[in-house]
Amino acid sequence: MDQGPIVAGLDVGTTKICALVGESVGDRMDILALGAAPSRGLRKGMVVNIETTVESIIDAVKDAEKASGVEINSVCVGIAGGHIKSFESYGAVGIRGREVSKDDVDRALEAAKAVYVPLDREVLHVIPVEYVIDGQDGIMNPVGMSGVRLEARVQIVTGSVSAVQNLIRCCEKAGLQVVDIVLEPLASALSTLTDDEKAEGVVLVDIGGGTTDIAFYKSGVLTHTSVIAVGGNHVTNDLAIGLRLPVQEAERVKKLYGMAVAGLGNKDEQVRIMVAGRDEKTIPRSYITEIIQPRCEELIEIVKNELKKVGAQDEASYGIVLTGGGSQLSGLDRMAEVMLGLPVRVGTPVNVGGIKNIVSDPMYATGVGLLIYAAQTEVPPVNYGDLFGNILKKMKDWVRGFLRR
Numbered sequence: 001m002d003q004g005p006i007v008a009g010l011d012v013g014t015t016k017i018c019a020l021v022g023e024s025v026g027d028r029m030d031i032l033a034l035g036a037a038p039s040r041g042l043r044k045g046m047v048v049n050i051e052t053t054v055e056s057i058i059d060a061v062k063d064a065e066k067a068s069g070v071e072i073n074s075v076c077v078g079i080a081g082g083h084i085k086s087f088e089s090y091g092a093v094g095i096r097g098r099e100v101s102k103d104d105v106d107r108a109l110e111a112a113k114a115v116y117v118p119l120d121r122e123v124l125h126v127i128p129v130e131y132v133i134d135g136q137d138g139i140m141n142p143v144g145m146s147g148v149r150l151e152a153r154v155q156i157v158t159g160s161v162s163a164v165q166n167l168i169r170c171c172e173k174a175g176l177q178v179v180d181i182v183l184e185p186l187a188s189a190l191s192t193l194t195d196d197e198k199a200e201g202v203v204l205v206d207i208g209g210g211t212t213d214i215a216f217y218k219s220g221v222l223t224h225t226s227v228i229a230v231g232g233n234h235v236t237n238d239l240a241i242g243l244r245l246p247v248q249e250a251e252r253v254k255k256l257y258g259m260a261v262a263g264l265g266n267k268d269e270q271v272r273i274m275v276a277g278r279d280e281k282t283i284p285r286s287y288i289t290e291i292i293q294p295r296c297e298e299l300i301e302i303v304k305n306e307l308k309k310v311g312a313q314d315e316a317s318y319g320i321v322l323t324g325g326g327s328q329l330s331g332l333d334r335m336a337e338v339m340l341g342l343p344v345r346v347g348t349p350v351n352v353g354g355i356k357n358i359v360s361d362p363m364y365a366t367g368v369g370l371l372i373y374a375a376q377t378e379v380p381p382v383n384y385g386d387l388f389g390n391i392l393k394k395m396k397d398w399v400r401g402f403l404r405r
């Protein structure tokens, strides 16, 4: 089976930062290592504190290096946040009755890219939606076809220059070269959606800590993407305020007892919570649901409005695939099914090998997707082999330092 290069991905999330190392083997991505660290420098998917973000990146990368024996010096990094915008564009070139070549396709894409983008925004992706040759639309691969005029319809994804630069700066300060920046919902879709789902119509909804990312696929291509600045942390914060708990305990209570919809469990069930980190208190489990249900409904309502805007509710025959840690809240999938009127499933990375049991979690959909993206786009592989040289050098320096004392 075809063995690809070893690649690395860095998911800089609002609640956790994880570094993954993988090797593509045919259609499968073998995950060699996963290093994770709590994220402390992001708000709503954007870097707000460079120093603490750099520290977390270093911790996550070190973990992954140790576990894989691979030195990570270049990464494919994910980006999200409310600053992400996408719009459609189109470009056309003449082909004078010849066969369309790869160069012609590139020229048409360049022409589609030549749109006004404000100075404070940067183009992250130009995603072909379809090609049109002499009025015939719906062409996915025009190379080899003939005609007079080739048109490309694309989705252009842009992000704020400062958000992109801050992310790159964090990676560089952590000693990493950023080889590509990938929109996070795109990465999550790569690892969890099947080709059938993308062809027939499906919406990926990644519910993270600070943001909820949406990607709508139809006819095999991404037709819309957006980022909502609400995520699982809002649910935790509501619980912390409603029950007067420290955020850490609210997080524990949410994961253990949280339910998005009333009436799922035993309605008389009582649970124990820690108030102010010392006193235990017994409360009905239904109190927790009463506090978090409105926030969950609000989130699904915002998703519904986004889907309405682009007609996805009518066109997504395969419904919704939920990823991200927030999708694990008990009953949220059922609530989404009822409110959106579409089938809903929780997605985990597919076609993975290696430490499969660890990454088979909706929370790692983005990280695994970054590896798949890196392998597909021929991103330069990470260096391995130097790691042991570096460890030796570090040991020599340490011995020298020790002798000098």
Ligand SMILES: Nc1ncnc2c1ncn2[C@@H]1O[C@H](COP(=O)(O)OP(=O)(O)OP(=O)(O)O)[C@@H](O)[C@H]1O
Pocket: 012, 013, 014, 015, 016, 017, 039, 044, 045, 080, 207, 208, 209, 210, 211, 212, 231, 232, 233, 234, 236, 251, 254, 255, 256, 258, 323, 324, 325, 326, 327, 328, 329, 330, 362, 363
């Ligand atoms: N079992 C669970 N039940 C409920 N919520 C959960 C569970 N596990 C994780 N979460 C929530 O998932 C969220 C974190 O998800 P994830 O790791 O996907 O976010 P992130 O990638 O760090 O953030 P973002 O993508 O928004 O920048 C947190 O709000 C956490 O409380």
Ligand SMILES: [Mg+2]
Pocket: 013, 014, 184, 208, 209, 324, 366
């Ligand atoms: Mg995330």
